[in-house]
Amino acid sequence: MYPRQQAVTRLKQLTQxxxxxxxxRLCENKENLIxxxxxxxxxxxxVWLRDNCKCTSCFHEHxxxxxxxxxxxxxxxxxSTIEITNDNNLVLQWHDKHISKFSIDWLKERSFREDSQxxxxxxxxxxxxxxxxxETFDAARKVxxxxxxxxxxxxxxxxxxxxxxxxxxxxxxxPNDNHAAAKVANRIAFIRKxxxxxxxxxxxxxxxxNVAYLSGSLQLHTDLPxxxxxxGAIILHCLVQxxxxxxxxLLSDGLYHAEKLRQENKEAFDLLSSVEVNWLxxxxxxxxxxxxxxxxxxxxxxxxxxxDKIHYSVPQRDSHFTVDVKHVKPWxxxxxxxxxxxxxxxxxxxxxxxxxxxxxNVRLLHxxxxxxxxxxxxxxxxxxxxDWDELFSKMRVLKSQK
Amino acid sequence: MYPRQQAVTRLKQLTQxxxxxxxxRLCENKENLIxxxxxxxxxxxxVWLRDNCKCTSCFHEHxxxxxxxxxxxxxxxxxSTIEITNDNNLVLQWHDKHISKFSIDWLKERSFREDSQxxxxxxxxxxxxxxxxxETFDAARKVxxxxxxxxxxxxxxxxxxxxxxxxxxxxxxxPNDNHAAAKVANRIAFIRKxxxxxxxxxxxxxxxxNVAYLSGSLQLHTDLPxxxxxxGAIILHCLVQxxxxxxxxLLSDGLYHAEKLRQENKEAFDLLSSVEVNWLxxxxxxxxxxxxxxxxxxxxxxxxxxxDKIHYSVPQRDSHFTVDVKHVKPWxxxxxxxxxxxxxxxxxxxxxxxxxxxxxNVRLLHxxxxxxxxxxxxxxxxxxxxDWDELFSKMRVLKSQK
Numbered sequence: 001m002y003p004r005q006q007a008v009t010r011l012k013q014l015t016q017x018x019x020x021x022x023x024x025r026l027c028e029n030k031e032n033l034i035x036x037x038x039x040x041x042x043x044x045x046x047v048w049l050r051d052n053c054k055c056t057s058c059f060h061e062h063x064x065x066x067x068x069x070x071x072x073x074x075x076x077x078x079x080s081t082i083e084i085t086n087d088n089n090l091v092l093q094w095h096d097k098h099i100s101k102f103s104i105d106w107l108k109e110r111s112f113r114e115d116s117q118x119x120x121x122x123x124x125x126x127x128x129x130x131x132x133x134x135e136t137f138d139a140a141r142k143v144x145x146x147x148x149x150x151x152x153x154x155x156x157x158x159x160x161x162x163x164x165x166x167x168x169x170x171x172x173x174x175p176n177d178n179h180a181a182a183k184v185a186n187r188i189a190f191i192r193k194x195x196x197x198x199x200x201x202x203x204x205x206x207x208x209x210n211v212a213y214l215s216g217s218l219q220l221h222t223d224l225p226x227x228x229x230x231x232g233a234i235i236l237h238c239l240v241q242x243x244x245x246x247x248x249x250l251l252s253d254g255l256y257h258a259e260k261l262r263q264e265n266k267e268a269f270d271l272l273s274s275v276e277v278n279w280l281x282x283x284x285x286x287x288x289x290x291x292x293x294x295x296x297x298x299x300x301x302x303x304x305x306x307x308d309k310i311h312y313s314v315p316q317r318d319s320h321f322t323v324d325v326k327h328v329k330p331w332x333x334x335x336x337x338x339x340x341x342x343x344x345x346x347x348x349x350x351x352x353x354x355x356x357x358x359x360x361n362v363r364l365l366h367x368x369x370x371x372x373x374x375x376x377x378x379x380x381x382x383x384x385x386x387d388w389d390e391l392f393s394k395m396r397v398l399k400s401q402k
Numbered sequence: 403m404y405p406r407q408q409a410v411t412r413l414k415q416l417t418q419x420x421x422x423x424x425x426x427r428l429c430e431n432k433e434n435l436i437x438x439x440x441x442x443x444x445x446x447x448x449v450w451l452r453d454n455c456k457c458t459s460c461f462h463e464h465x466x467x468x469x470x471x472x473x474x475x476x477x478x479x480x481x482s483t484i485e486i487t488n489d490n491n492l493v494l495q496w497h498d499k500h501i502s503k504f505s506i507d508w509l510k511e512r513s514f515r516e517d518s519q520x521x522x523x524x525x526x527x528x529x530x531x532x533x534x535x536x537e538t539f540d541a542a543r544k545v546x547x548x549x550x551x552x553x554x555x556x557x558x559x560x561x562x563x564x565x566x567x568x569x570x571x572x573x574x575x576x577p578n579d580n581h582a583a584a585k586v587a588n589r590i591a592f593i594r595k596x597x598x599x600x601x602x603x604x605x606x607x608x609x610x611x612n613v614a615y616l617s618g619s620l621q622l623h624t625d626l627p628x629x630x631x632x633x634g635a636i637i638l639h640c641l642v643q644x645x646x647x648x649x650x651x652l653l654s655d656g657l658y659h660a661e662k663l664r665q666e667n668k669e670a671f672d673l674l675s676s677v678e679v680n681w682l683x684x685x686x687x688x689x690x691x692x693x694x695x696x697x698x699x700x701x702x703x704x705x706x707x708x709x710d711k712i713h714y715s716v717p718q719r720d721s722h723f724t725v726d727v728k729h730v731k732p733w734x735x736x737x738x739x740x741x742x743x744x745x746x747x748x749x750x751x752x753x754x755x756x757x758x759x760x761x762x763n764v765r766l767l768h769x770x771x772x773x774x775x776x777x778x779x780x781x782x783x784x785x786x787x788x789d790w791d792e793l794f795s796k797m798r799v800l801k802s803q804k
Contacts, residue, residue, distance in 0.1 A: 031731055045730040052721040064684050065717030070621060071745045075734045112727040121724060125680075125695055189690075193592055195795065219472060227791050229631040274705065278527075282466050288591075291798035292791060293527055297705070303676065303698075315467030319454040322523060325514040328447040329433055332477045343473045389629050389694060393597065396693035 022104050024082050024090055033082070035090065037104060042111050049092060050077040052110075053100040126392060127164045129363070131256035137347040140166040140253075146174040146356065150187055157398040160188070160391060163233070167253060167360035174237060174354050181237035181356060181384045189390035192231050194224060195281075195290040202236070202381040204373055215373065220252055220342050220365035223385075225311035226279035226292045231385035234359045234366075238351035240380040246371035247379050248350045252342040254310035255363050258299050261338055268334035273299040275331050279311060280318035295322070298335065309362040351381070362388070424506050426484050426492055435484070437492065439506060444513050451494060452479040454512075455502040528794060529566045531765070533658035539749040542568040542655075548576040548758065552589055559800040562590070562793060565635070569655060569762035576639060576756050583639035583758060583786045591792035594633050596626060597683075597692040604638070604783040606775055617775065622654055622744055622767040625787075627713035628681035628694045633787035636761045636768075640753035642782040648773035649781050650752045654744040656712035657765050660701050663740055670736035675701040677733050681713060682720035697724070700737065711764035753783070764790070 023036045026046075033049060035042045051068065053059065060067045081093040088104045111117070122128055132140035142162040148155035149171060163169040174180040182199050185191045191198045204215040224230055241247055262269040276295045283290060300309040323331065342365050351357060359366050371379055425438045428448075435451060437444045453470065455461065462469045480497040487493060490506045513519070524530055534542035544564040550557035551573060565571040576582040584601050587593045593600045606617040626632055643649055664671040678697045685692060702711040725733065744767050753759060761768050773781055 032727070043727050045727060045734075047731050047734045048723060051734070060717070063717065064682075066719060067717065070716050070738075070741055073738065075731070075738050110722055112723075112725075112730070114726070117724045120722060121697075124722075125697065189597070189692075190595055193595060195591070195792070229634075229789055229791055232631075276705065280466075289799045290591075290795045291802065292795045293798070294791070295523075295527065303678065314472050315462070315465065315469065317468060320512055320522060320526075321450060321514075322519045323514075324516070325434070325445050325447060328514070329449050329477070332447075332449045332453070336472075336475065336477050339472055339475075387631055389631055389696070390597070393692045393694045396695070397691045400693065 022084050022088070022090075024084055026079070026082070030078070031076075033079075033090075033092075035104075035107065037108055042107065042113065044107060044110075044112065046077050046079060047075050049100060049102070050074070050094065052102075053098070054102065055098075055100060058100075124396065127161055127395075129167065129255060130165045131259060132166060132253050133256050134345045134347050137251075141168070141170060142166065143170045143172060146171050146180070146354075150183065153398050153401060156187070157395065157402065160395040160398070163358055163360065163391065164395065167255065167363040168251060169358045171356035171358070172352075172354060174356050176239065176353070178239070178382060181235045181382050184235050184356065184358075185384045185386045188386060188394045190386075192385040192387045192390075194227065194231060194385060195288070195292065196285055198384060200383050202383060203379060215371055215379070217246075217370040218250075218368040219314050220250060220339075220346065220367040221313035221315075222254070222310055222365055223313075223361050224281070225296075225313050226281045226294045226316055228294045228296075229387075230294075230309065230311065231361050232388035233386050233391060234361050234383055235386060236351070236357045236359070236381050236383045238353055238355045238357075238381050240377055241351060241353055242371040242373060242379040243377045244372055244374055246369045248348045248369040249357060250346045250348055250367035250369065251359070252346045252365045253363065254299075254312070254342065254365050255307055257338065257341040257345055258307045258310065260341060261334075265334070265337060267330075268337050269299070271327065271331050271334040272338055273297050273301050275323050275327055277311070278318035278320045278322060279313070279316050280320075281316055293318070298338065310365065312365060360388075361385070424486050424490070424492075426486055428481070428484070432480070433478075435481075435492075435494075437506075437509065439510055444509065444515065446509060446512075446514065448479050448481060449477050451502060451504070452476070452496065454504075455500070456504065457500075457502060460502075526798065529563055529797075531569065531657060532567045533661060534568060534655050535658050536747045536749050539653075543570070543572060544568065545572045545574060548573050548582070548756075552585065555800050555803060558589065559797065559804065562797040562800070565760055565762065565793065566797065569657065569765040570653060571760045573758035573760070574754075574756060576758050578641065578755070580641070580784060583637045583784050586637050586758065586760075587786045587788045590788060590796045592788075594787040594789045594792075596629065596633060596787060597690070597694065598687055600786060602785050604785060605781060617773055617781070619648075619772040620652075620770040621716050622652060622741075622748065622769040623715035623717075624656070624712055624767055625715075625763050626683070627698075627715050628683045628696050628718055630696045630698075631789075632696075632711065632713065633763050634790035635788050635793060636763050636785055637788060638753070638759045638761070638783050638785045640755055640757045640759075640783050642779055643753060643755055644773040644775060644781040645779045646774055646776055648771045650750045650771040651759060652748045652750055652769035652771065653761070654748045654767045655765065656701075656714070656744065656767050657709055659740065659743040659747055660709045660712065662743060663736075667736070667739060669732075670739050671701070673729065673733050673736040674740055675699050675703050677725050677729055679713070680720035680722045680724060681715070681718050682722075683718055695720070700740065712767065714767060762790075763787070 025034050027034050031046055033044045033046060058068050078095040079092050080095055083091045085091060090102045092100045144155060144159050149159045159169055182191060223234055274297055276297055279294050281292045296311055298312050299307060302308040373379060427436050429436050433448055435446045435448060460470050481494050482497055483495040485493045492504045492506060494502045546557060546561050551561045561571055584593060625636055676699055678699055681696050683694045698713055700714050701709060704710040775781060
């Protein structure tokens, strides 16, 4: 080897060595381990390290399960020795002689720094939602081919990510098959059951127990708000569209309009996110009676105060309103502001036969303009529900296969 | 008619008249209607009255649905005339000539007084939960006959109410039928689907992807905490019990112990009810992969700060812990307090073949002592999930039939 080549090789080795160089020590209070990885300081609490020991008596690899008997777990474990091995593992020996070994890469992925944590969550938990308005609807409207998402994992992954981001996703060229929507749900996971039939038909049905099955206009709403476990998503398949006026689908992003309300009228927002409404459905389906009630605000917040879910449907808001009488009028006024906002911000489109519309039912509001069936065409949509637990699970499975 | 009889009849009529006597007027700000019903003053906001008009253009009787077009709804409606009719109806004419009619009884049921509202909720929404400890376990343990709950609506109603109250209910003399648990779920509504099979078998299965399917001891846990829509309830049917030592079921009331923690150590309680844990399950079932994550605290509170749900399982608590590093050790210490409490407060029982145990999976923690299958007996339980939306719905349906 020429001297110059030797020097280059040596330099590469050194760079590699420096890049991998890690050092570990205890912090002053002996409760945290400080790890310097590639000039980045990471802090790992000893109790967390002990709890996440990956040895075979602490962790069952095949079921990826912690098997530590937690009733005997010591929340103040102490280390005797700390070592970083040449193959980049942190090895801890604890006072009770137990030995735990962690790869530095594994630890880095579990960094307690906030930026790392946020990055981890966005990439592995749920994609960030992107609110849209009437003005940005077209850009938010992503369209896929039915055959693609049914056969191509990469296409389905993108479909799922777009669905999570925008709360809606469109699919075209579905076959003229009564079960096309169900097949999408089953490709992802399985249909979410409710007290209605699994594959529901949306068409004009006189004498129905649900106003969706009439041909009048349908005000913006979310489906089944009276379920605590409100169906996460709707997949609607248009089989026949009316050839006359109307029958348009209406969509409005509850996330966008709730955030807008928070900015413009905090008091109204606070009322809508705190006053609990009794959502109610009474009826029967195929002879089975139901009487479903769930109490929650129109705008449900998560622990951080982010908008988690929207529950809203005029027909299913019960006349029993369990709130201090002094909040009643202000609450109605707040609701009116929200309804004005979602309604004036509605986007309209007419689904064509072969089109599928997936709607995030805990975020978007949907509705329909009225229509008249003719001798030639009877508007006919078929729909199924699927929950976000399953949608996100499939997204993660497909991501890990990429 | 004798004078005395006449007097009695007249007195009865008068009493009836007084009992029914109601008067109505507007309050000063003209926003509320004040109704004096049987010496009780009730206040009804005009906006609420207008919103709940029961005329055929505002309400679709057959689907029990409000059909007011809410985008045109006036949140400051004004009345022109107020009348109470002889047949006990309140009739309002609004400024726009619209007429609304409400029966006084209907209004009374919708009283805005807090005591009436609380009574309504307890009787119609969800029964009050009764926490139990090791000491009161025996009293909380209600036992039903399988045939009774399957055939007798009244028995099933009581079974459901006891289940809601205590978070557990026992059923004996079930047939030696693989589908006995499923039949109970289907008698109530339907089985809750998850990424596991609908009717799951709990027996020793080497090479499993779930530690529940080994024969070792199972620490107290709730099932599937990694589901946002965590299965509300488990119905477990014991088909074969081990004839040796162990195989006992362990039960502990998370509601009781979480409340106890709140009383004894508010700081620990606050940590457990605010720090979000990543609950995780990765694996495959019948070839379908899943990668389910849900983030939530061990103790989930509702909007009033009441304990809503418990999520807890050692094996499925992910090593990714997305929390400020300074909260880590205090959180572990808080968790240890809770685990000590639920564990030392555990009640133990050995299910016998033919026994069914229903467990509220968002409240109780359950576990199992280890056992050894013998040549003669291989412990075998069959289980299904069902959600509280369906359990409560059935309860209300049966109540209205009583």
